[in-house]
Amino acid sequence: MLGVRLDSELEARLAAVARTQGRSKSDIAREAVRRYVDLHDEAFRREARRQSLRASKRDTAEDDGFWTALAEERGA
Template sequence: MLGVRLDKQLESRLTALAAKTQRSKSVLAKEALTRYIEEEEAKQRENQLAESRWEEYQTSGDTVDNQTMVTWMESWGTEQEKPCPVK
């Protein structure tokens, strides 16, 4: 069980939305928290992936050269779209 104190303005907005949607304030709050937590967890996963990739680059120094990337990007949306380059 979790108790959350809301300021008056947020409480009013939540009450109004609950009335308009004919859903309880608890259901709306739970839904909002679920969405927020899912978004934050996704951000954390992306940050961890970026850190892992950065660490890998610092160790290996492997890159894809600029011209290869430009050629790939220029193929986007064409009949001859190229696969993503790999190092």
């Protein structure tokens, strides 16, 4: 359950759209939120995928060298 506060102008516009479409304000708001989340969730997944592919192409020997040098520096 989610409660959302709208300014009076947006509430009136939403009510008008709901009337013209024969739908409830809640139904329209639910659809709008679903579309927003789908859009932004997909963008997040694309970015995660891009970073994962980029990391998989890195030279791991370079990373190993870094960690080895750090361990030696700390006397481990």
